[in-house]
Amino acid sequence: MDKFELKLDQAARAAWMSYVGGLTQDEIAAQLGVSRPGVQRLLALARQEGMIKVHIDHPISTCMALGRTLEEHFGLAFCDVVPAASQGVESAAYYLGVAAAERIGRLVERNAPLTLSLGSGRSVRAAVEALDRTERPQHRFVSLVGNVARDGSANRYDAVMLLADKIGGQRFLLPAPVVAESLAEKNALLDQRLFRAIAEVAKASEAAFIGVGRIDRRATLFQDHFISESELEELLGLEAVGELLGWPLNSRGEVIDCSITRRVTSLPLEHFGKHLTVAIAGGNDKAPAIHAALRGGWLKGLITDEAAARRIVDQLPTT
Amino acid sequence: MDKFELKLDQAARAAWMSYVGGLTQDEIAAQLGVSRPGVQRLLALARQEGMIKVHIDHPISTCMALGRTLEEHFGLAFCDVVPAASQGVESAAYYLGVAAAERIGRLVERNAPLTLSLGSGRSVRAAVEALDRTERPQHRFVSLVGNVARDGSANRYDAVMLLADKIGGQRFLLPAPVVAESLAEKNALLDQRLFRAIAEVAKASEAAFIGVGRIDRRATLFQDHFISESELEELLGLEAVGELLGWPLNSRGEVIDCSITRRVTSLPLEHFGKHLTVAIAGGNDKAPAIHAALRGGWLKGLITDEAAARRIVDQLPTT
DNA sequence: TCATCAATCGAGCAAATGATCGTACGGAAG
DNA sequence: CTTCCGTACGATCATTTGCTCGATTGATGA
Missing domain, CATH: 1.10.10.10 (Winged helix-like DNA-binding domain superfamily/Winged helix DNA-binding domain)
Structure with missing residues (x-):
C-alpha cells in the first residue's frame, strides 16, 4: 500500500x-x-475523493409532485426535479449535475458492456464532473454533437473525454462543428468514414444524456458563432424556442426546417426513438425549450429543477 | 399535509x-x-428524523483485513468490523449499531414476508435505534429471550417492540425471564401454549441478530439478578467465558451443563443451525466471549469492532 | 375576553470547522 | 554534500455551526 x-x-x-x-x-x-x-x-x-455519499432520504413534496405530473403528462420513464438554486447559473447546473450523476452512475455501474451517448451543455458537463470514478473499461462513450468550435478549439461543454477518463471506457468524439459552414461542408463531413463509424456507435447506444439549448442571444449556438445574428433572427422569426443537439424546435417540439437545420451535423433526432434519451436542463429561462422538447416527444427522461418544472406544469392544460 | x-x-x-x-x-x-x-x-x-444517510464509500483497510480473516477462519457469511471507539461503552454500541442497522435494513427492505428474530443486549438495541423507519407490515419479529426481568419489569435491552414499531410488522414477545427461578418454573413456562407458539415463530425465522454476553460481575445476567453471586462463581469455576441467549459457553464454545443452564428458558442454540445467526458485539472485554461463540460454530455473521477483532485474530493459530 | 401556558423565534455567545501562511522536512539534482 | 523545491504540518485567524435564553406569539381554558 x-x-x-x-x-x-x-x-x-x-x-x-x-x-x-x-x-x-x-x-x-x-x-x-x-x-x-x-x-x-x-x-x-x-x-x-468522493468517499462521502450523502443521500437525503425524504422526498421534497413539491419537487416530487412536479416530477410525477410531468412523468404522467409526457409519458416519461422518470422525471427528477431538484430544488431550485437561486444563486446563479453555475450552482443550478451543479444541482442538476448531482442528480444526473446519480442516474448516470446507476447505468455505468453494471458489468455488461454499455454504450452511452452524451450531448453537450453546462449541465451535462456538471453531471460528469459530479460522477464518481469507477472502473468499467468495457463501456463505450460517444459524443452526439461535434466537439469542435468554429475556431478549431474543443467544445468547452463536451464531457465524453472526462467521462471516459472517470469510467475507463472507450471514447468516440466527433471532430466536427455542430453546425457546418455550408451544406457542402456538412455533406463532406458526413461522408467521412470516421464520421460514419462514430454515428454507428451513437445509434447503438442505449441511453443518451443531453442538454436543452435555448434560442436567444445567450444561446451557445450563437455565442460560439455557429450561427450568425441574422440566422438567429431567422430562427426567432420561425418561432424557434429551443434546440436539441443543434436541431431547432418550435413550441410544439417540431424540428424547424430552415437554412440552419440543413447544416446541422448531429445525428437526426428520429434516430433516438428507442433510446433512453434524458435531458438535463433547468431554470426559468429554459422552461420553454424543455417544454418544447417534451411536447415533441423526444425525451424519455428529464432531470430538471423546480423553477423550470413549475413553469411547464403551470402551462399544461388542466383536466 | x-x-x-x-x-x-x-x-x-x-x-x-x-x-x-x-x-x-x-x-x-x-x-x-x-x-x-x-x-x-x-x-x-x-x-x-434520520433523513440524512451518510455512507463512506471507501473501505478502511485494517478493518477490512480483520473482517476477511475472521470470515475465512470461522466460515462466516460476513464479518463487518467497525473502527474502535475509545470513548465509552455507549459510543461503541452506537458504532456497532449503525453497522448492524445497515445489515438489518437490507433484510427488511424486501417485500416477501420475513421472520426475523432478535436477542437482547445494548448493541442489539442500538442497532434497532439506528434503523430507519419503513413500512413492511408483512414481516414478523420475535424475541429470542424472555423480555421480563426478575422483578417483572420489561427487559431494558429488548428491541422487538421498537423494531416492530419502526417496520410495522407483527411482534412476538416472550413474557418470561431468561433464567427461571427453578426447573419446575421453567418447565411450566415451556408448557404454556403461548410460549410454544412463540418458539415456533422463532424456529421459523430466517435470521437472528443477537448479542454476546460476558460472564463476570458486569454481566447482565448477574446485574439483573437472573443468577446469584454463587451461581456466577459456579460459572466462572466451570470456565464460562460468555453466553449466547443466556446459554453459558466455555472458551471452546461449548454450552456448559450446570444448574443455571438447566433453568435457561431460551430456545436451545442447536435450533439455529440453518439460520443466519448474526452476533453484534465488540470491545476488548467481549473478545473472549465472541471468540468462544465463533469457535463453537454458532454464528454465521458477526458485527464487531476493531478492538475485539484484533484481539481474536491475535489469538488465532498462525498458518 | 383575558390570562396562562406552551411553542417557536432570533440575538448572541461558545464551540467547531475551514482556510491561510509561515516554517520545517524530505527528496532530488547538481 | 549542499542547495533548492515541493509538500505537509501546525498556529492562528476567519467563518460557520450548535445551542441557550429571553421575548414573543398563538392557542386553550376559564
Missing part, C-alpha cells in the same frame, strides 16, 4: 468517525494521533 | 441544500426566507 492509499485509508477512517460516529475534529485528532487541522485535511480529502 | 409534514418537507429541502448543494446556513436562510438559527433547527430535525 503506497503513501496515497494509506492517506485514503486514514481519510476514510476520519470520515467514518465524523459523519457516522458524530465525533468532533478535536476528538478524532485525539484518537488518530494527528492534529486538528490534520483531521480537517483528511476530511477534505475524503470529500474531494 | 399537516404542519409537521410541511416542517419535514422544509427540513428535507434545507438538508438537500446543505449536504448536496454545499450551501452555508446563511445562504440557505436567504433562499428559504427563514433565519439562520431556523435553518440550523431544520437541519437538526432532518438529522433527528
